Amino acid sequence: MEPFFYFGMMSLLSVLVSCDPVPDGVVHMECHERYFMIAVDRSFAGDEARFEAVGKPCMILKQGNTKDRTGVYAITKSYAASCGYSIAVVPSSSCIELRASYFSCHTANQDDQVFTFSFNLLARCDGAEVVYALNKTCLPLLQWSPREVTCEVNYMEVSVRSEITCAAGTRKDDWNTLTTAHASATSDWQVMFQNDVEQIAPMSLSDARERGYVFELTDGRLVFRAPYGQPHAFISMVNGIPVEVVHATLFSRQSWFVIMVDLLTTCSIHEGTFEDGHVVFETPEALYPGPDATRLFVGLNSELLEPSVFTDREDIVIKNNTVQIRIPFNMDGGHRKSVASGDLYEFFTFHLHMEQLFDDEEETRLRLHRMLVTPLLLHPLFTQNQTVVEEHMFTVYLGDIPEDVELLSFQLNGHEILWPLANTSSYTIVNVVQPNHQHGYMLKVPFDDPAVSQEFCAFHSVKYSLGINYTLRVLPENELCYHSVSVSALTDVSPPVLDAACSETGITFRVDHRPLDFLWFFSVGSEELTSELAAQRGYRMTNDSHALQVVVPLFTQGFQYEGITLKGFLGTFEILVKERQTSAVQRSITKTCPFTSSEVIACSMDGRMTVLADLSLITPSGATPSSSNLLDVFCCPVEADSTRALFSFPLNSCSSKVKLYNGEVIYENEIFYYSKHASERVVVQCTYPLDGLHRLFSMHRFESDSPGSGRIIHSSQPTAAPLRATTVLQTRAPAPMRTSGDANAKLLASYGNVRYFRVLKSRKPHPDRRKGLFFQAVKRDFRHRG
Template identity: 50%
Template sequence: MAFCFRFGVLFLLSLRTASTLDVPTGVLQMECRERYFMIAVGLSFAGDKPRFEAVDSTGVHAITEEYAAECGYTISLLPVLGHVELRASYFSCHTNDADDEVFTFNFNLIVTRGGKQATYALNKTCTLSLPWSPREVTCEVNYMEVSVRSEATCPYEENGDSAFKPVLYSDWKVMFQRAEDQFLPMNLSEARKLGYVFALTDERLVFRTPYEQPHSFSTEVNGVPVEVVHAVLFSRQSWVVLVVDLLAACSMHNGSYDGGYMMWETSELLHSLVSPLNETEVSIGVNGKLVEKKVAEERGYTVEKINTTLQVSIPYKAEGGYRKSFVSRDLYEYYVFRLYLEQISVDEAEIAARLRFHRIIVTPLLPCHIFTENQTLLRERAFTIYLGGVPEDVVLVSIQLNGQEFTLPLSNMSTYNLTEVLHPNGTHGYTLTVLFDDPVVKLQFSRKALALQHILNVNYTLAVQPGNEPYYHQTAVTALTRVSPPAFDANCSESSIHFKLDHRPFDYFWEIAIGSDVLTSDLANRRGYIMSNDSQSLQLDVPLFTNGYKYQNVTLKGFSGTFEILVRVRETSEVQTSTVKTCLFSPPEFIMCSTDGMMTVVANLPLVVSSGGRTLRMSLMDNSCGPKDMNGTRALFSFPVNSCGFIFELGKDYVTYQNEIFYNKNYQNMVSNDVTERVIVQCTYPLSSLRQLFTMYRFVSDTVGVGKIIRTVQPTAGLQHPSRKPTAGLQSTPAIARHAQPIAFVPGVRPSTRYFRVSRVHNLAGG
């Protein structure tokens, strides 16, 4: 037995069809195929439950599911394709058949939209495009149909000239056989009530039956499930008994999935009653159309013969199939193929049989891999996230950014943006861009990396179409950007240094400190700083001689004052950076009280110059302590506070050291006889307790002292013994020290120890 295996479409005769006028726009297709007529109607036009009716000279016949299987109609609702489809056999019940070559169809399409029903008349005439084979079997989705040529040669006539042409008289009966059993004969009207249809056309005898009828049976042929219906028609006409053996056998294989291929199987010989084959040709296609061998190879379709089993393989993503997304917690996809297979067999008697299969094979649910890709470039200071692998029937409807919902299309295109990206394979994607500075982005300081971490959690809401079935995809992206600690701008004035800091969103990761103290409004008030802080900037004005200054290069011409502001990590108080500003100051007169107990004074003493221009000798209370430098009327003194004949006053919280600048008595006759001027200088330091005055070995203060220059006016004769009647004074800080329970100044009195420590007290005005 020869086996001929081929792909392709048989060369068709020209197809002549009669056009139908006024076809509704919702009717997508009305096509004549080789053995059936097809109508496709869009679901958007047809509504939820479209219906069809067959129309002929006897009236209108509703095509229900049961009636369709009996009368040669197949109605398929195909949401994957977006349409409903009607296939009608050329031998269907209400088709006008002219010589088995011209077939006229008349249908009513009934749709319901908006609660209103509309009926559309659809009709078309199809002309046979391919001659009938002696025996043809159609294995449709819902029925089996077999037709044979009604003029056949009697097998027992040697010359083959004798022939008969059976006619379905009322005395025709049918007997169904199943394996070795046979049922009682019944007339054709009884068989019709059971769903069996027998019809005699001009040249064909047609038998049609739905699947799973009482007289059908299932079997296996080489592992392939097969459903068989064996009907024997017989009639006694005169002295001749006419017998017609009608056999319909169809593979019921549901298809399988293996390694990315959809598999479907049938047998070369579906029943033992079929004569051994001489030759078999197989053609394959989808959606009711066979394809040429070259096209099939390009798409990856294969048919392989294994013993007597024909195995069809189709790549699950091959052209001609349809995919659909499906949500079941995760997102899945499945592929649907409407397989169309034609098998032409020639037996030993050279009689050809044509077998056609219409089968729907579906893959199992396959994971659909939607992914996100972080395409962020730090130099652009924006997150760029690509959502890819989105199937064509899935759309993005909204996104959540750190819990904040945004519907599409996005409105704020200045700080975030979303664009769709299309791909040739049918998938698409979305590119989301969000600036680092967008308020929706979370910020977190990374102490370990000393960087600012930008955090964006994204929740995509997608919807499978049609139906808007939601699916959620989440991702989170972070980016580290090196950030510098806050930096102040600093400027000098005549009597202060001015600092300014423009706020940034992430500045709260740091704290501002002066020395070991955090800069607060309370600290600024206690130390005499002038501070303002709003949402835009922090401004700090630091007057000269307030706590925190360091002085260098003190001369009669002036000095340099340095003030430092520290920036520390808030969590650890670790110093990250500082702003140091040094300014040159030239006040005409000043006093400094350092933390190591040095008093430095520049005083303006115009009376020390005689009318003749001669400068008088001057000193402190200890006449051995003279000025370090003089220039005209200005003199510079620098000495330890507890030296040069000092006196001191002890209070509850303070100690004050005092000295005096006055002139040597040997020069009194050179000074005006009326009055003269003496200058008292003081440095006041806070105490923690009196005991510490005498337990430490050297003078140490946590803060600078508060200095004063006090001028006194009295008769010249009193220069040797200055009295304390101040008329004017200069102090080194705006915050004047307040002394509790003062002890009178004791001239020349010194403590028994040479050195002592002054501890810092925090609640002092100006301290």
């Protein structure tokens, strides 16, 4: 890539108009010891801006220059090289820079001490091309050396003192004839060029000007200037370094003696190399006669530094009569530019300014300007996964982005996202400024975002994966480059935990929704807790976007009861958390609460019925519930008060009745007062699923997979009338499973402690029995058999 380019000649596209003065801060002008510099902000002038020189006519080239208006000269590429201008747009810089030699054309020169520059800046303003006048006067402080050589980027220039001290008869005024020679082809002054092979025939000054050479005489100096690559120049190798040489001898025959001026310019044309992260420039240590270069100064961007500054850094090496300057590619003072070519690249440009002093009989001062450019270097972007799993969010930082590169868009697992983001986006991205002229972007994406992929792994863990493809653009060219990164996070997932709270009428369960709750489900016993199941059993369930709440009223199916006394009892309800894939129980949420009620019945898994019954309707006048009993008159209450009685007895005792119906085993007993006039009765029942019973009766134990459901039935029984239920209290267990008819035979074989069976076939369907077999097991002592 070319490090700079020169402005070509452009035709005026519109009438030049005046505009307001140049805004502050967009144009910067500086006077240096041997040149004048203008820097214009490209954002103001644009890349198509151009300069014109304004000033006195100059007898130089007749070709290549366009005089647009009186005293105004367009600075083209060829005109700049011949007239002492260099104009560069460095791609890595934000400025257009013009440098003008103090001896440049059209510069007002007073005694080689005061130099006045006048230029026009042509730029676009509101669609029209406008002219901004730029003027500056410079007064160099450094005294001129007898010979001064300038090696600019596009031309070579040498100036020598014009005072002659030689043989008698030589007059200083004879130099004034050189001024006439600028305009006359018949001037006695001639120039002869020499190279390393032959001596070229002399030519007149007018012929030399036609070939692009410039000769000018000031009040005290003779100036010679030549663009690089002239036909009379030659390349020579000095200590292995290429140098370009133009050797011109200016002479005039005056009467019987000849006046000759030797004008020699020698400049290193080493283009620079890139070695081990350094831009390396080389030049011979002694380009001009003399034992050594007495002093050496090096700087960047026209600022010369003392030799010790570079020497301490080991950036200047003088070895084998060669000066080697090594500049780290990221050294301050250079200009950086990004380039997009699939990946992101960069190159660095350095404006090297070097000065050497050679001391032989008279001092020679050599100044060199070079634009050094690195090759394209890959600029890796830095990505860091800063995700904190507990935040349940990806946090990815993309850094080391140069300031001339910005984010255009990005993709999340293939989903295109434009930047800036919409206000409704669930993720955020923030531009983070870094102190080293770079910046970065912090992207946050929640784990539960639809763009994030999820994979359920073993041991209750979930892997979240996110592929990010960034699209960046390089300014101002809008070239695109891309960067990709993949991040993942593994989380240990625990089953949800429900909060439970007691109330007077039941238990309330509540759980806040989490992103991964879909991995589990809730169940009551073996059945999944759904809205349908809740409606069927009388639970009150609400489920919104924030939480699930289930209110379980007392005495609904699934409650277990224990610790029943006249003062109260404990009710327990359990909700299971199961893994959805395997239905395995992962967690049990059990809540036990104290309750009070006038009636309650519990059917235990070990075959015991505990019942607290309200006997106020069947208690005869003057009697108390403590004198009540079951079918077996010897089965009396455990506790009693004025209205209630508490019974607790094994199911296969106290003359309990047993019946089978539809896969269920029903144990039934009655609470009553022994009176032939009694019209009220209290029936108590416990019902178990038949397939959940391991043994109906055994000598020592009763086994059931789950508690039974109980009922307390308050009913009236008039004489010669069927039993009529009036009030019923029911505690429900899980719904029974239907079994085959062979269960009846198995049942008969398992009655271990029953003396005999009475098998009745119901003639009329009892409201609580319907069709089926009714078994009555009566415990009777053999001594009473009649």
